[in-house]
Amino acid sequence: MGNTSDDDERSFFSEAPMRPTAKAKAAVDEKPHYLGHRDRLRARFASAGPDALPDYELLELLLFRLIPRADTKPAAKALLARFGTLAEVLGAPVGLLQEVKGIGPTVALDLKIVAATAQRMARGEVQGREILASWTQLLAYCRSVMAFEEREQFRILFLDKKNALIADEVQQKGTVDHTPVYPREVVRRALELSATAIILVHNHPSRPNFITLDHATTH
Structure with a gap:
């Protein structure tokens, strides 16, 4: 048998928690x-x-x-x-x-x-309001929703007779540098919504900050 006193001492040191040094305590408190x-x-x-x-x-x-x-x-x-x-x-x-x-x-x-x-929230700010009176706000909205799309996107904003927004819809999604546009579909949707004017919007994935907007009437 080993020395009881030595065994007790080893057990004491192995189980007793180590007191943190002043440096370690400062690191914890900081x-x-x-x-x-x-x-x-x-x-x-x-x-x-x-x-x-x-x-x-x-x-x-x-x-x-x-x-x-x-x-x-x-x-x-x-x-x-x-x-x-x-x-x-x-x-x-x-x-x-x-x-x-x-x-x-x-x-x-x-x-x-x-x-x-x-x-x-941005859509709510332009919905039902005269868009053409705040072109800067409209451009900011379009940039926020599509500027960094990885594919070219063709978006249409449909307006009523007071140039207020009726609907904002993505008509087509294409490749990195091309989006197909079908005028017949654009006119059909405008008639369905009774829109008197439209704004055509598309992005340029190679130039993320560049958004193109074109305004046209439906009559």
Whole structure:
């Protein structure tokens, strides 16, 4: 048999928890730097409103919820550097979003959910209103819904006699550089909706920020 005293001593040291060093304790107690930044940014948004924040900080606020344990400023700036504007970040396809460092499939999908909500809101702003009186707003809406589509898309906005939006429909989807257009189908749909004017919109996948709009009457 071994020495009882020695056995007890080995058992004591093997089971006793190690006391953390002062350096290790400081590392545990120290909070990540971005936590204070998040609180300050939320407070500024609450007190000054969204207009007081640049696009990258608004995007940071959004990413706070999607990426809870990381500094989101680099990802927000990288997204804007890649796509240009906040609307175009949200309009980008999932595959392209994931090419940005820090954006995985879950975050990319969550951004698309936010984008779908924003697009519904944007559509609500132009629905039933005189579109031609706010061409800039219309262009911003079109860019948000189709600027970064990977295939060329032919979209039609149908207007009533007051130039208010009746419907917004994707008529055709083509390849990266071509979309077939069938005038007979366009006229048929316009008659079905009793539209007196239409706006034809198509994107250019090779030039994501470039959207073409043409206005025409149906009579």
